[in-house]
Amino acid sequence: MSDTPILQVENLSKFFPVQRGLLRRTVGHVKAVNDVSFAVNKGECLGLVGESGCGKTTVARCLLRLVEPDQGRILLHGEQQTFDIASASRKEMLDVRRQMQIIFQDPFSSLDPRWRVTDVIAEPLMAQKVGRGEAGRRVLDILPTVGLGPHFADRFPHELSGGERQRVSIARALIVSPPLVVADEPVSALDVSVRSQIINLLLDLQSQMNLTYVFIAHDLSIVKHISHRIAVMYLGRLVELGTTQQVFEECKHPYTKALLASVLIPDPTHREQSYVLEGEVPSPLNPPSGCHFSTRCPFAQEQCSAEEPDLRDMGGGHWVRCHFAEELDLSEEIFAPQFDKPAASN
């Protein structure tokens, strides 16, 4: 891991128009991603977390230009040159995609059912105009790297289990040896016993191939396990960014605290969970004024609904978007117990 950034996202925004009526008039915009900036350093894993609708998947798709960003720059520092993905030409995108690939969430819908595994994995090479024979050889080379035998090459996706399919997706992403991989919820669709295999594989590959990950997930314990740094999103905005230690142990944003407190601990003797967040994520079509979290925040004051806080540096690379980040004491358990103790077995 180094401090040299491989990817710099600056003021990225993506607004989806909402159209109504017969004439499809645009009646508003969903601000899916709103002025998001962060950097990813070479060899690190940046975790991106938040609830559904917070914009984390849209960020991932913007990074690869699978959706067109509306504003901002996405700088990819390649081996020879730096690309601005947001404004790159089709030809430049071909180079970009050799440096950056994505693993999708659902291995049941991200593999074409009519393609054999070998064709699925070779597709990025075809796009890069690599010859068929060479591509076939490289597929056979990469299969053992992701823990699949050579006999998998001729199978169809329906013959594979969820874990095997996700290994195929990983192989497809790694076949062009990209230094940067975006993983969008790569384990949420998998069974518990298979999930740890895939996490182990991702960790192994990272150290073997010196990969950089942008790891998107809603399961915080997994994000904590795999990430060096974590970015928390709420309603299209980045609300906290810092090292895993800073975000998990010294979080300064009440939303991060609420997210962490809702993680269920797999220990029946620890049931005094606290701080359950009331209410739901507001509609991104009409986000609350001022701080977007002010409607659910237990510490909200007048200032919070009046003006939107900036993302401020708290020192040591710890960024927080809250007016009262310095004053709030989030270390204590603030709310009433969530569950009682388990009944003693009789």
Place this chain on the structure above:
Amino acid sequence: MPNSQPILEVHDLHVHFKMLAGIVRAVDGVDFTVERGRCLGIVGESGCGKSVTARSILRLLPSSDTSGQILYHPDGDGQPIDLVSLDAKGDAIRAIRGKDIAMIFQEPMTSLTPVYTIGEQIMESIRQHQNLTEEEAQELAISMLNKVGIPDAERRFGDYPHQMSGGMRQRVMIAIALCCEPRVLIADEPTTALDVTIQAQILRLIRSLQQDLDMSVIMITHDLAVIAQLADFVVVMYLGQMAEKAPVVELFQDPKHPYTQALLRSIVRPDTPPREQLHSISGSVPDPRNAPSGCRFRNRCPSVHDRCVEDPPVVEFGPQHSATCWLYVDD
């Protein structure tokens, strides 16, 4: 303990589906007891038979071959009713379904009908089981919506499901399930489709309603953390068979079956060292159509040995703790 009488007893339950490709033994010999006012957790991965077990209690399965006993003990001194012997479409089960035993399904998006308002859907359940006028039923429905924490319940009463968020829809499902004050609530992965903060709200709601109404809960999930937080007693299933059952603390502190042990080791805990390799179970859950004979976990089991090709025995480790494994049997 004041509540230690059973309300539901499942004995030697087998559910087999006849398919073109052969017989699928979705549930193969499951035994457990649900006590009054307690929460039983059934945990397992996809294909382990946990949902089939739940649905067979309410006889919600399409043509299947169900054998065994599911004894429901109604309040008072009534005779236990064997739900397996009832006609799946008859009046007897319909009087129990939704009234005495209610169920919440996994997908709040698909288990409400889009063409009726949520108020109508709650009232349907109320008027099926209780002899109330339309106005009384509406009043009860609104009070249920309030109870499950839907703000502005009178206005939301006329909403259609598509106007609500996932968490709200799951609350509506819970309101439908609870409007007749059931004795047993079966919750089949009630929070899997929801975000973490909403999951915490829903679980807290189920827990507090369980205590208020002195209701029994069967919580079906793949998530060991949900089990740890809610269940009093746990059944671990693997490919249709019961691997282990135990009181919750005992299961987490002293698991006996190699599958339970491996599952508990493979999850990330707050104190797991970051970025270290996790324990994992090799392979993946086989297709239930070609499950291995004998112990069904044997092709993934780290402690597999010769005897595992035969059906494993149930070994008792205490009055309530047992595991189905050859490991604890001396030659």
